[in-house]
Amino acid sequence: MNQRQLQQQEFEQSEQNLIVGIELQCPLSPEQLAMTTADSEYVIETFESGLTAQVFHIRIDGRDYTLKKKRPQAKVQNLDGQYSFLNEVQRRFDFQTQKNNPNSATAFQHIVETIYADYRLGIIVSEWIEGTPIEDLTDDLLTQLFSTLLACECMGLFEWDLCAGNLLVDGEGQLKLFDFGYMYRFDPLTEFNSNGLNDPLFDTCERFETRFLSGWLLEAGYSQRESLQIFKTVKQRALKMLERKREWLTANQAKSEVISRVQASIEKVQAALGSDAKLEHLFTLEMFRSHVLDIEDDLEGKSCTSTTIKRVQFVLAMLERHYDLLREGGALFYQNQGKSQTELVDSYQEKCQLVERYQL
Ligand SMILES: Nc1ncnc2c1ncn2[C@@H]1O[C@H](COP(=O)(O)OP(=O)(O)OP(=O)(O)O)[C@@H](O)[C@H]1O
Ligand SMILES: [Mg+2]
Incomplete structure (x- = not known):
């Protein structure tokens, strides 16, 4: 415990x-x-x-x-x-x-x-809240979301469960957050998230991409081009939030490790926004990461859905096609680290069967 x-x-x-x-x-x-x-x-x-x-x-x-x-x-x-x-x-x-x-x-x-x-x-x-789920990921909505989440972080709260069912948009286009069952305390000046310094992988933008964006793009059936355009908007808004976060951390004398982590994220996003090819490269890496993380979450809670099946199929396709890119880009982490392409494909084929067994 x-x-x-x-x-x-x-x-x-x-x-x-x-x-x-x-x-x-x-x-x-x-x-x-x-x-x-x-x-x-x-x-x-x-x-x-x-x-x-x-x-x-x-x-x-x-x-x-x-x-x-x-x-x-x-x-x-x-x-x-x-x-x-x-x-x-x-x-x-x-x-x-x-x-x-x-x-x-x-x-x-x-x-x-x-x-x-x-x-x-x-x-x-x-x-x-007289509202509907998010239909369009507009600049305005993303700004509302990220500025709220930054305010939460600054008061020492980290939200893990930014799934579609936990985000509503009211009649005036105002985003509302209402489910805080998995929002935990942390010290934003000395820790990355509520797991302390153990898991730098998890941050607010990652949580949004993992719990919401990756699944939403799969389900909505956008073309690669459309998906990239949406991803670009998300990263542009995330960049603004990260810059504000860096400023706040610096002004409040945060631990250098924590500032460096935000700085690295800023540089990664800035580089990706530099060209279409770089953006697509980051898109591949981050969507892979998000699907991998969300599959583990669903398996652990034995709470899989049809989206989980699509996620596993997507991961398998990416492993077949982009294994080298994923390995070199650092997308093989935790249990996937150091595994060969064949080992990973085998492992996700097994997961595919588990996911089918644990359908809610
Ligand atoms: N204040 C609210 N105004 C309007 N609808 C709401 C409000 N709170 C919750 N709902 C609706 O009820 C659903 C479930 O609410 P909530 O997410 O808080 O419960 P939950 O028990 O955490 O559910 P889950 O485990 O499915 O996330 C929401 O997806 C939303 O549709
Ligand atoms: Mg909920």
Whole structure:
């Protein structure tokens, strides 16, 4: 168990509670909300997809809210899944503190408003976002996303799960983040992410490409040319965020290792934006990396989908075609490091069978 898991376990086993907001703002009594079922008269819509919670769209006195209700027993086996509801209430608390402060409120305007949360009752009440999933990755949307994530990093929060189901765009084109089950604390001045200095591979842009972009491009069926254009927009916006991050790190005397890592990312992106060929080269490397990482995530959680199958097929095709490029570009890491082309193809063919077995 890591430090955070130990602390969350200790909290869970104690009598302590964590409450966010004031009860007066709650549209019904918290106890009543905690007993909500899909049949409650004020429920408009129920989302059953969540492994640790049920989500209800509710309407009370003509106003819409979202009620996230903890499942008595999480459907996920691993610890992070078990503690994800607690983790989310902890993050809601952190964010409301920032949102209630006029000096930091605008930096967190794309974070959902928490109206009330009570961990022991197992409820989180939020504003209802009348929104749709991301359809177009516009400059504007990416700017909103990356500036919000940078604000999160600067306050010491790292988001791991930037998947399509966790990003909504409202009627005014405003992005909203609302699921913080896997957003963890870290020290941005001395650590790369919430794994400390152990895994420099994971950063905010990588998380977006791994959890969202790589799968989204596969599913949307864009041509290589269109995909590259989208990738270019993402990298341009990411570059702006990285430059701001470097500035902030320097101004706050961050550890040199941490600044160097951001500097290296900036140089990598700048080089790629220098020509179409270089951009395509980086695209190949980063999409491969993202598919590889996401496949492992799905396999570990035994939560594979049809997208996971496509990801494995994509990885296999890339190994057949670009093995040397991937090896020289540093895309063979962790369990793939040092393996020959044949070993890797064998390994991903095996994974393909596992992925088929673990379909949700
Ligand atoms: N505030 C909100 N406004 C509108 N819709 C919401 C809101 N919160 C959640 N939803 C909807 O409910 C779905 C599930 O919510 P959320 O991601 O918070 O739950 P979850 O249990 O973490 O689910 P999963 O495990 O599938 O990620 C979202 O994908 C979204 O469609
Ligand atoms: Mg979610």
